Amino acid sequence: MKLIKKVALCAAFCFVIFFFARCDSTEPPVQNGNNISLKLFDISVTEAYLYIEVNNSSTRQVELLKDNVLNISFNLAGNDTILLISDLTEDTNYKFTALLKHQDYVVSKSEELSVTTLTPTSNNFTWQVFTFGNPNYRYSVLRDVSIINEYYIWVVGEVYLLDSLGQTDTQVYGAGYWTGSEWDLMKVPYSDYGNPRPPPSPGPLFTISTINKKVFVTSYANLLEYDNDNWVERAFFIKDMSFNGQVIQMFTYSEDNIYCVGRHGAIYHVPNSGWNEIESGTETYLSDIWGIKDPINGEEIKFITGTHLQPEDETKLLKMNEQNIVQDLNWNINSDLSSVWTNNSFPIYVGGNQLFTNKTGDWEQIPDILFQHYITCIRGSALNDIVICGTLGLLAHFNGVDWTTFGQISPGAIFSSIEIKGNTICAVGELGRDAIIVIGRRN
Numbered sequence: 001m002k003l004i005k006k007v008a009l010c011a012a013f014c015f016v017i018f019f020f021a022r023c024d025s026t027e028p029p030v031q032n033g034n035n036i037s038l039k040l041f042d043i044s045v046t047e048a049y050l051y052i053e054v055n056n057s058s059t060r061q062v063e064l065l066k067d068n069v070l071n072i073s074f075n076l077a078g079n080d081t082i083l084l085i086s087d088l089t090e091d092t093n094y095k096f097t098a099l100l101k102h103q104d105y106v107v108s109k110s111e112e113l114s115v116t117t118l119t120p121t122s123n124n125f126t127w128q129v130f131t132f133g134n135p136n137y138r139y140s141v142l143r144d145v146s147i148i149n150e151y152y153i154w155v156v157g158e159v160y161l162l163d164s165l166g167q168t169d170t171q172v173y174g175a176g177y178w179t180g181s182e183w184d185l186m187k188v189p190y191s192d193y194g195n196p197r198p199p200p201s202p203g204p205l206f207t208i209s210t211i212n213k214k215v216f217v218t219s220y221a222n223l224l225e226y227d228n229d230n231w232v233e234r235a236f237f238i239k240d241m242s243f244n245g246q247v248i249q250m251f252t253y254s255e256d257n258i259y260c261v262g263r264h265g266a267i268y269h270v271p272n273s274g275w276n277e278i279e280s281g282t283e284t285y286l287s288d289i290w291g292i293k294d295p296i297n298g299e300e301i302k303f304i305t306g307t308h309l310q311p312e313d314e315t316k317l318l319k320m321n322e323q324n325i326v327q328d329l330n331w332n333i334n335s336d337l338s339s340v341w342t343n344n345s346f347p348i349y350v351g352g353n354q355l356f357t358n359k360t361g362d363w364e365q366i367p368d369i370l371f372q373h374y375i376t377c378i379r380g381s382a383l384n385d386i387v388i389c390g391t392l393g394l395l396a397h398f399n400g401v402d403w404t405t406f407g408q409i410s411p412g413a414i415f416s417s418i419e420i421k422g423n424t425i426c427a428v429g430e431l432g433r434d435a436i437i438v439i440g441r442r443n
Contacts, residue, residue, distance in 0.1 A: 036062070036100040038110040041082050041295055042344040044383035045090045045118045045400035047359070049346055051296055052098050052110075053080040059107055063099040071096075082346055084359055090400075091119045118384045123397055123404035125425060125440035130183060133434035134160045137168045140435040142428035144249075146210040147421040150441070151180035155428050156217050157416075158204035159185060159435045174205040175217060178426075183437065188231055190222040193238045200231075207260075209252035218260060220246035223270055225255075234258075235275040237268055245277075251291045253300060261286035261304055269324060278324050284316050285309040288339040288377070295344045305337040305350060317350060333363060341378040341386070351375030351388060366403070376429075377417045389415035389427045395438065397425070409438055 035057040041049035054060060060076040064083065071085070088094065093116045100108040133140035142157035159173040174188035189200035208217045215226035216234070221243065223235040237245060237260075245266030251259045256272035263285050267278040280286065284306035291302040299322045306316025317331040317340070331337060336352035347359040355366040355375055373394035380386035384400025393411035395418070397404050413436050415429035423442035430436060 035108040036098050036110050038064075038096060038098040038113045039296060040113060040115055042346065042383060043115060043118060045120055046086060046088050047383075048085045048088060048094070048096075048115050048117065049344075050083045050085060050096060050098075050113070050115075051080065052076070052083060054100060055079065057100060057107060059100060059102040061101045061103075063101060065097040065099065067095055068097070088117050090117050092117050118382065118400055120399040120401045121385045122442050123399050123402070124443045125397070125406070126443055127406065127409050128439045128441075129410055130437040130439075131431055131434040132159050132161065132173075132183070132185065132437075134162055134168060135433035137170070139430070139433050141430040142416065142435040142437060143205070144207045144417040145419050145426045145428045145437075146208045146215075147419050147424055147426055148210050148213055150422060150424040151178070152213075153178040153424075153426050153439070154208050154210060154215055155183075155426075155437060156205035156208045157428065157435055161185070171202045172204055174203060174219075175208070178439070188217065188224065190219050190224060190231065190233065191236075193221070193241070193243070206247055207250045209250045209258070211252045211255060214255050216250065216252060216255075216258060218247040218250055220262075223247075223250075223258065223260065223268075223275075235268070235270045237266075237275065237277075248286060249288050251289045251302065253291060253293075257300075259289055259291065259302060261289045265306075267304070267320070267326070276324075278320070278326065280304075280318065280326050281328060282306055282314065282316055282318070284313040286316075286318075287337075290340050290342065292342060292345055301345050303340045303342060303345075303348065305340045305352075307338050307352070308336045315352075336374075338374070338376050339378045339388075341380050343380060343383055347383070349378050349380075349386065351378050351390075355388065376415060379419050381420050381422075385420060387418050387420045387425055387427075389418035389429070391415075395425075395427055395440075406440070409440075410436060413438075 037053045039051045041051045063073045064071045096113045098110040138160045140159040142155045144156050146154045154177045156175045163169040173185040176183050176185035187202035191197045191200045205217045217224050221237045224231045225234050244264045247260045247262040258270040260268040265280040265282040267280045269276045287307040288305045302320040304318040308315045317329040319327045335354045337350050338352040340350045342348045347357050349357050356363045373390045373392050375390040378388050386398040388396050391414050393407050393413045395406040413431045415427045418427040425440035427438045
């Protein structure tokens with residue numbers, strides 16, 4: 001599939017030829033074929049991403065009609081491409097048709113595609129802030145969050161509290177969940193490396209993923225599943241004492257298809273049994289992973305960011321296909337990356353020192369966010385419902401048209417992770433020596 005080519009409109013006619021390819025002028029015209037197809041790839045408030053595919057035809061002359069009016073004509077270089085149609089109106093229905101032509105003859109005509117643009121979501125949230133910790137003992141921090149629904153939210157990290165007698169509890173609380181009215185923190189036991197391995201004991205956690213109300217968490221080397229009020233080990237990634245591939249982030253397609261990434265280029269795949277280590281081609285700190293299924297062919301695609309954490313680390317943007325082959329996307333912009341999110345693989349959002357999006361094959365910086373902050377996490381539920389968090393209390397929401405920041409909620413916080421589901425946002429991190437949780441509810 002070729003990179004997206006952006007459509008530009010000009011007065012009463014369209015221009016922009018994405019690719020140039022020769023057509024054989026001696027090819028006889030063939031009427032009423034079905035050699036061209038048109039599908040919706042993704043939709044936003046003012047943009048549509050259309051997938052065009054041509055089969056069994058040597059001609060590549062394509063015209064796109066919008067509401068029966070010529071929108072663009074171009075020569076397709078390969079067999080398929082994704083077109084970005086911009087300058088659309090929100091909450092409006094459009095009808096598109098693709099024509100495959102040879103000179104002035106219509107060789108094939110796609111079925112009509114009906115598309116309705118999205119409506120901007122509300123940026124109006126009411127916020128609630130919670131802090132936990134024992135500042136007289138150790139720093140507390142929450143590192144990741146996963147929303148099952150507005151009444152059931154899970155968080156993981158490292159929280160130290162007082163015991164029931166008001167004394168310091170030296171055992172760490174690694175996880176917690178929102179009951180709909182309060183937070184219930186718990187100690188999560190797991191076993192470390194050894195021969196034999198020692199008995200499980202409570203430890204800190206680094207990332208969490210939920211799917212179908214199943215809860216998965218990781219320590220730096222254990223993948224655990226919460227099952228009937230017990231924590232069951234699904235995988236243990238340490239093979240020997242030279243282990244340096246500590247887990248940082250996780251993505252779950254299903255309970256039998258889990259991916260973890262971490263330090264020194266570590267990528268782990270956990271299928272229905274056992275686990276496999278995947279060659280990433282890098283030794284850098286892999287900070288985030290986000291997966292989707294291609295809306296056209298259903299193939300799994302994973303995007304991974306590599307962060308410049310240590311002097312030897314390189315900033316990386318990786319793409320991994322369904323066969324777990326990793327491709328380096330050659331990030332060559334002088335900006336660190338810590339997180340990645342996409343709805344259907346285009347557009348892609350990445351963030352770190354700055355926030356970028358790729359809608360056309362080229363990276364564009366989004367200037368709306370105040371970049372004295374460092375962006376630690378990007379997540380979304382659709383192209384009109386995207387959130388980011390970061391340092392200096394950075395919380396922001398994109399409604400499909402505008403970014404709104406909520407820096408006044410907790411300006412001193414360092415947020416590690418954020419998620420949005422339905423009308424609920426939840427972000428976690430640290431505030432001074434305490435762990436912090438912020439819940440936003442859309443009004």
